[in-house]
Amino acid sequence: MSTIINTIISFFSTVIEYIPKFLPAAGMTIGLSFLSIIAGTIIGVVFAFMKLSRFKVLQGISNIYITIVRGTPLLLQLIFVYSALPKLGLQFPPFTAAVIALAFHNGAYIAEIFRGAISSIAGGQVEAARSLGMTQFQAMKRVVLPQAVKRAIPPLGNQFIIAIKDSSLASAITITEIIMVTRRYVSATYSVYEMFTVAAIYYLVFTYALSKLVNLVEKKLQVSEKSKDDIVYD
Numbered sequence: 001m002s003t004i005i006n007t008i009i010s011f012f013s014t015v016i017e018y019i020p021k022f023l024p025a026a027g028m029t030i031g032l033s034f035l036s037i038i039a040g041t042i043i044g045v046v047f048a049f050m051k052l053s054r055f056k057v058l059q060g061i062s063n064i065y066i067t068i069v070r071g072t073p074l075l076l077q078l079i080f081v082y083s084a085l086p087k088l089g090l091q092f093p094p095f096t097a098a099v100i101a102l103a104f105h106n107g108a109y110i111a112e113i114f115r116g117a118i119s120s121i122a123g124g125q126v127e128a129a130r131s132l133g134m135t136q137f138q139a140m141k142r143v144v145l146p147q148a149v150k151r152a153i154p155p156l157g158n159q160f161i162i163a164i165k166d167s168s169l170a171s172a173i174t175i176t177e178i179i180m181v182t183r184r185y186v187s188a189t190y191s192v193y194e195m196f197t198v199a200a201i202y203y204l205v206f207t208y209a210l211s212k213l214v215n216l217v218e219k220k221l222q223v224s225e226k227s228k229d230d231i232v233y234d
Contacts, residue, residue, distance in 0.1 A: 014194040018185060019201065025181035026202050032177060033164045033206075036102035040163065041156075043103055044110025051115050062111065069108035075102045075169050082173040093126065098170040106163050114158065117152040118144060150221050157214030161207045168203075178202055 002176050028116035053064040069077070082097040092100065121144045170179035182199040 008098055011194055011197075014189075014191050015197050015201075018195065018198050021176060022181060022198055022202060025176055025178045026173070026196040026206075028175065028208070029167050029202070030165070030206070031172060032098055032102070032175065033167045035099045036106060037160050037163050039103035040106030041098065041110055043107030045114055047107060047111035047112035048118065051111065052118060066108045066111055072104050074166055074200045075172055076104055078107050078169055078173055094170075094174050098167075098173060100148070102163065102166060102170070104117055105166070106159060106225065109162075110156065113152050114148065116155075117148040120151060121147050151216045152216075153214065153221065157211065157218075160214070164206050165203060203228050 027049070047062045047065060050058040051066070053062075078098060079100040081092065081095065081101040085091070085097075091154065125139075125143050125147075129143045155197050166228060167177060168179040171183070182195045185195045185218050189195070
């Protein structure tokens, strides 16, 4: 019994000791995830509108991009940007290469999220807006997009959480994020379970905090919508 207790105490002592040592790697993971999410959202919005465009060429380009990204592993995409593009004269530092690969990977999924959200808005609303004198752009900006963004928040939140976890693959191109540091500490201490427990704690904290933030934004938008509905006009 005492052996088990000592093992448990040793386990948690090691975990507590190494949690602060993971902070630089955690900062790297946050930075990598944040930049790739922002860039991926911009890319996703652009390709969503391209796919919804009336021009077949733009639709084709968007479909090819989404098909390739969703049909190939993220690890392969990371290695391609970091190792293959330099052969074409496009060489990036590891961190930049990781941001680019993760952004384009997330962008394909975000494009489909926005496309689905925009397509879900009834066409009659656009026609009604046009009948009131709005241009196509004004109808999209004032009528369609506000509703589409609200509908896109839950799946976007899920994709952002996936993006944080996907950042762990950046260790394959020498980014010193959480998984890379975990492996180094495992090699140095042979404390496998303790080190991966620390890594798991950080990922759980990040994803839990992000999920709470997404829920807060979603509730805020719902309250805002209800407030508008409750306005009584004289």
